[in-house]
Each structure stands twice: as C-alpha cells, then as structure tokens.
Amino acid sequence: MARKKVKLAWIENNSTRKASLKKKRLGLVKKVESTTLSLGGGGPSFSGSSSAAPDHGLPPFKAFSEGQF
Numbered sequence: 001m002a003r004k005k006v007k008l009a010w011i012e013n014n015s016t017r018k019a020s021l022k023k024k025r026l027g028l029v030k031k032v033e034s035t036t037l038s039l040g041g042g043g044p045s046f047s048g049s050s051s052a053a054p055d056h057g058l059p060p061f062k063a064f065s066e067g068q069f
Helices: 014-039
Strands: none
Touching: none
16 A cells, blocks of 8 residues: 655754754664674775865765754
C-alpha cells in the first residue's frame, strides 16, 4: 500500500522546529554509531587540514556549537 504524499513546509513554531531537528540529529547519530559498530571501525575519518583550501568548489563547512540549535 502506498503512503500519502508528504507536504514540505516550514515549521512555524520555534520549539517544535528545534525539537524536530534534535530528533533527526539524534537519529542520524544513532545510525552512524550502529554502522561503525557493525563495521568494526573506529568511526568516520576525514583527511586534510582545516587550513587547506577546498578543491571541490563548495563553500567551507561551518561548524555549529551545541547552543546554536
């Protein structure tokens, strides 16, 4: 049986929007942890330094602190 089409819309309520983001982020962290445990790895690794210029043409990654969410 097919599911209904999901309506994409901005969540107006700030607390609801932040709670939704937190649930999505925690779910993603849970998936990454389970994947790394099942693969036996130490976690994702990224090579390069923060001072190196990106050669992929994308803007630099902006890191957020925990209080900004």
